[in-house]
Each structure stands twice: as C-alpha cells, then as structure tokens.
Amino acid sequence: MKPFNYGIIGDSGKMGIEITNLFNEAGHKKVFSVDALNEKEEARPDLLIDFSIPDVLDRTLALGIEFSSPVILGTTGYNSYHFELIKKASAVIPIVQSYNYSIGIQMLLKCTELLKENLSDWDIEITETHHRFKKDKPSGTAIMIKEAIGKDVPISSLRLGNVPGDHTVFFGGLGEVLSIKHSATSRRTFAEGVLKSAEFLLGKAPGLYSFKDVLFKK
Amino acid sequence: MKPFNYGIIGDSGKMGIEITNLFNEAGHKKVFSVDALNEKEEARPDLLIDFSIPDVLDRTLALGIEFSSPVILGTTGYNSYHFELIKKASAVIPIVQSYNYSIGIQMLLKCTELLKENLSDWDIEITETHHRFKKDKPSGTAIMIKEAIGKDVPISSLRLGNVPGDHTVFFGGLGEVLSIKHSATSRRTFAEGVLKSAEFLLGKAPGLYSFKDVLFKK
Amino acid sequence: MKPFNYGIIGDSGKMGIEITNLFNEAGHKKVFSVDALNEKEEARPDLLIDFSIPDVLDRTLALGIEFSSPVILGTTGYNSYHFELIKKASAVIPIVQSYNYSIGIQMLLKCTELLKENLSDWDIEITETHHRFKKDKPSGTAIMIKEAIGKDVPISSLRLGNVPGDHTVFFGGLGEVLSIKHSATSRRTFAEGVLKSAEFLLGKAPGLYSFKDVLFKK
C-alpha cells in the first residue's frame, strides 16, 4: 500500500513505541505525536492513532475532524460518555474502536459464538492471566468474551510475573470439556492489527467500525 | 421418542457396555447381540450398532440389509475396501459412519475449519494423549482433525496412564498462539452421540450419513 | 501381603464401591459394612475404613477401639471437634486421616513446598476445576495446597461438566512461569491410596498418621 503520514496520541507508551516501529518498517512516516509532556507536529497526518487514556479522547476526536483524518482508538476504559463522543464524531470521520487488535482474539470470539449456539446446556467459564502490574480485573478482553457469550459466566483472573496475556474459554458437558485458549507472546501482534486497521480506514466513508469489520468485511 | 429394539455387534466391548446402559435407561430394548464367541437373537432389531473390528463389517451390513434396519458404524480402522462396502450398502439402507461420536469433537472440527481459513499463514500442530493401552498412533480422531485442516500437519502422540482421550489443535502466529482442546472425561459422551444417531436414522431414506449430518442437518 | 478382613463405613457410597472392588481384587475380604440404612457384620474386621459423613466419626472410632482394629479416615468436612476425637482415639489405635488419598496430589504438595522455598519472590496462584455438582468452593485439596504454601494465595474455582478433579499451582516470575498440574482421571487412584494405607497401618503402634507418612515414612 502507498506510504502515508500518521500521528500517535500516547507516543511514548508501550503500544506507541511498538506501532512506531512497525509502521516505520512498513514505510509510513510519523509526522505528529502527543504525550503527557510533549506535542510535535511536522506535517498534517493522514491518520491518527490513540493508545493513551480516556481523558484525552475529546481532543483526539477534535484533531481527527480538524485534519479530516481517520482515527484508530485502542485506549481502554471508555465509559458510556466516551462512546457517545465516538458515535458523534463518526458521523464526520471514519473511526475504528477496539479493546483488542489481535486477530487471534477475534478468531477466539468467532469460535466462542459458534460454540455457545451449539452447546447451549454446557457450563461456561472464562480465565485470564496477565502480568502482576495490570491493575484492572477482569481484563477488557475477558469482558469482550463474556459479551460474545451473552450471559453472566464466571471470570477467573490470575496475575503472574510478566505474562503478556492469556485468555481461555471453557465449555464443559457431561463427559467432555472443550476449551479455546489465546496466548499473546508479544505486543507486535497488536501493532499489526493497528496497521491492518489503518489500511482499512484510509479512503473509507465516515462511520464507526470494529476490528471485526476490519478483518471480515473487506 | 418411541422405544425401539436394537442390536449390538461388539456387545461385550467397552463401548458395547456403555451403549447398552444408556439405551436401556432411555427405554430401548436390546434384542440382538454378537460377540467373538456368542450370538443371541430374541427378535428382529429396528437398528444395528457395530463397535467391533473391521473384519465383521461384511456381515454387519448383510444383517442390516436382511433386517431392513439402519446401521450405526463406530468401529475404527476401516480401509478403502471397507468404505467401498459401506457405500454400496448405503444404497439400500441408511447408515451413519464416524470415528468419533462426541459432539465436542465435532465442534472442535468446526472451529478448526473456521481457523484454518482465516489464519492461513499460521503454523498448525496437533497433539493427542491417550491411555498406555491404546495401540494405534496417531488416533483416528487426530486423523479426522488433520483431514479437516486439509494439509500435512505434524501430529504428536502421548501415551499416559489411563487418560480417556485429549486432542488439541494449535495455531501459531508471530506474536500469538490460539489452541482448541478437547478432553473426554468418560465414554458415556460417545454413547450419547450414538443415541442421537439412532434417533436421526430411524425412518431416514437409504444413504450414507456422517455424525456431522446427525448434529447439524436435522 | 497376607489377606485381611476389612470393614467399610459408607459402604454404598462412590468411594465405598471403589474400595470394595479394589480390595476384593487384591484378595482381602469385606466382613463388616455400615450404611445409612444397614449394618452387616460377618466377622470381626482387622481394619476399618470410613468414607461417609463427619457425624458418624464418634461411632467409627468406638468400633475401632472395640475391635482393636486400625482405622482409615477419608471423610471430608471435619471440624476442630472431630480432630479432637481423632487425636484421643489415636492414643489407643493407629489411625490414618487424609482429605486426599492420591499419590499424585502428595507429590504435587512436595513439589509445591520445594518451589515456594526457592522462588520466594514469585507470584503464586491456585486453580481447581471440578464437576458442576460439587458444592464446596474451593475444594479441600486446594486448601491443602494453600496450607503447604503457607501464605494467603488466591484460589480460582471452576465448575465444568463432570470433571473428576484438576488442581494447578502456578509460580510466576519476571520472564517465566512454572506450573504443576494434577488431573484425576478416575476414583480408583484414591482406592489405591487407601490400600497402601491399610498395608501401612496393619501392625503399626497406636498413633495419628497422615497419608504423607504412609508414602514417605515406610
């Protein structure tokens, strides 16, 4: 795909660094960056990426509208107020919002939907394991899985060392157990999902898209 | 469903005993049984079930045609010659043939098909674990999984204690691993699949059906 | 070992049946049995086994003293009052008491003790999975593991289908995770632990022994 100029809100965070590395390798150019302490603008970005905190969402969306540039939102912890803001802005610019940009997690969600329909009387349990520094319990991704199941299933959260992130869904029938497990081994996989979303968004009509749309509605 | 009369070829085998227990609980009556040493016929069976050895297939199919009764085949180790016999007989009577009558394994196969289409450049590996007394390596079910993937993926076979049967398919991308695991905790689950197949077959037109048909083509 | 006569309190329970099968195969003879509704005495037992409910402990111990026969206690749910009774009786007859008669669980406990000493700054988590019918959470065995660790580590309990019982201890350091997992595949393994305890007890001096003593203090 043609090289483009991009901007990152949350530039020095772990995901900001990972995205910068991958996008630069792919030939794209960072021309805009925002952090708690700094803001740098070399040129007008064709696309904005926000992996930061919910509080700056307002400004990110205003920048997207000002630049007429699509926006990719990877920040977690949005509440209904934030989702209202996103919806409004998506009338003007195309936006992708997701709590998880891994293709593996999207496939886990697809399998989970398939299983819950066919194994309706089986027990369901979710477990998630993350590094000891993770503050929220359960993880945003575990909540996404629970929503895909569509009923109130138990979630067990383990905090161990520096595990990047494991999620498992268990289906238990009388006589058998079926489980699907996803393990992230590096953050690069999320950066690749962001790159796929960028390619999807450029040239798209205004609207609100999920990462599922990016993967399956090409 | 209405009670019916059934017959079992391989009556004193582990699956024969499990099927007899479940079918009797469900109100059906065993009127015909065959074993290496004995054959007992009290009445004409409405349905025949064969969980024995490939060598007797010829006779099982002849009995099915003689009684005009549907046949459920759960024996493993058939070769192309046997499959030819089955195909011919299925022009006259309805037959279900499967190497695994667990609904969980069928769902694992469905998920596997979904994943191999969407994760085409990921590595795939299969592992299976069974009790130390199992003679064939890899298991028939592992072969079914490999066929569902449609390419030559490695299968690792472990033999441990008296494990009833575990099968796992791993998909490995750069940065993430997705796996689906099935564990059988008792043979009863297979007997339940046979009962479902019986209900599916009675009254069906001649033809060759898979356990997938039983579950999803109602 | 020489055949002996034994008695079971809780004779028709799942463990009572399993123990009877194994002990009879080994050439020993059941001469005494107690249940909610029945009591049968053919001869004086050399050994008493109690897998029933805490309420009958009093009588079990009185019988042991009356017959001068060693007692194996596998009932769960004892409180401090019961442990006081056991201690008193052990001045007169030899007793083995344990919440879990599997050698695998004893080995898991040994490994856990080894690891907690050497990995003192690692995170520890316990998970246990049992069938949906199990009422207590967490399992008695999970509590034994926690006591072996000697500090208040989180226990996650999953309830799935008819899983006989899985226990895992996770140790997480920065850069690595080490885990030990035990899966029970049948109750026979517990009956074998009871048989080992019987062989240990016969001829022993009065005293209170653990299953760990049975395995490691021969």
Add this chain to the structure above:
Amino acid sequence: MKPFNYGIIGDSGKMGIEITNLFNEAGHKKVFSVDALNEKEEARPDLLIDFSIPDVLDRTLALGIEFSSPVILGTTGYNSYHFELIKKASAVIPIVQSYNYSIGIQMLLKCTELLKENLSDWDIEITETHHRFKKDKPSGTAIMIKEAIGKDVPISSLRLGNVPGDHTVFFGGLGEVLSIKHSATSRRTFAEGVLKSAEFLLGKAPGLYSFKDVLFKK
C-alpha cells in the same frame, strides 16, 4: 556487588544484546566483545561470557586462560570433544557451563528428579514448543530433562509462531496425571541467570560448575 569488567563472545546475538542490557543496568562495564566480523578490546575483562557457536570454544577458553578470567558458557550444541576441552580448561580457571540459565528450568529439573523417584512405574512424556525458526529438535533443555529422568522417554517437539520456549514433563499413572510446565516469557530471565553465575564465579577456585551449583551451592 562491586562493578566488574566483562567481555562477550557472540556480542551481537540475541542473548549477547540481552546480557549487555542487563549487565549495564547493573553497573558493570563491557570492555571486550567478539563477533563473526569484529573484535574489540578496551581493557582486560574480569569475566568472559560465550553465547555463540561451538567452533569458537577453543579460542574462548584460551582467552579465559590468558586473562585469568572466569568463563560462562551458554552456547548449545557441544559434543564430547568440546566437553573434553572445557574439562581441561577448568583445571586452570573457574567455568560455569549450562544449556539453560533460567531458575525456573532448574526447579523443573529438581521436581522431575523428585517425581521420577517416587512414581517409578508411571509413564513419562516430554513436550517442548518453540518458535518456527528454531532449527534443532528436540531442544537442548528437553535433552537436559530427559537426562534428569535417566531413561529413554519420548520427546514431542512443536514449532509454533514465535513462542520463546515451553517445556512440559508429564507423569501418567492409572487414574491420574501430574505435569510440570515451564514457559519462558522473555529472554531477560536467561540474562539474569548469567548475572547470577557471574556473581558466583568471581573469586571462585578453578573448576567446572553447573548452573545448579550457582543456584544451590552458594
């Protein structure tokens, strides 16, 4: 501990980079480095570390003797010829040699030794999973585990995405399975083992030490 000067053979390899980062953070100074194409000597090193290829072992040991500096060997693939060289050199300088510098793997080995002694009639299986780029099968660590078991147990090797390295030992009895699993989540854990070895070696008498000695013979 007091800062020291160190040298690395295999300086630009993955482990060379990881070790340099950790050692520099800890206040130590790299004064000597060797690679396929370059060699740089700023000062005489107090300690030499070799994570490269077996072919250069000869020179590494000669350098250690020349500098009278202890040597840490982390290269894999040595044969009996190489081990002979190491033994000879260890008469003059102190050397630590290991195929795996993770404390978790050492603890897995300790548990494995404990289990094989107590579960002598159980089945044993080893599995190892690594990234698709790993060329040797099975891994050196899997071979270490097999040697700890002391008999010819099967090893299954899986190659998936970019998995840093998983090793599992399974013990299967009739009625239960016990397994110990180690997952590396980053290479930093190995660098930390090398730093521990460095602290152990400085000031030691000549001799050949294992990483087990480093951890348990302080």
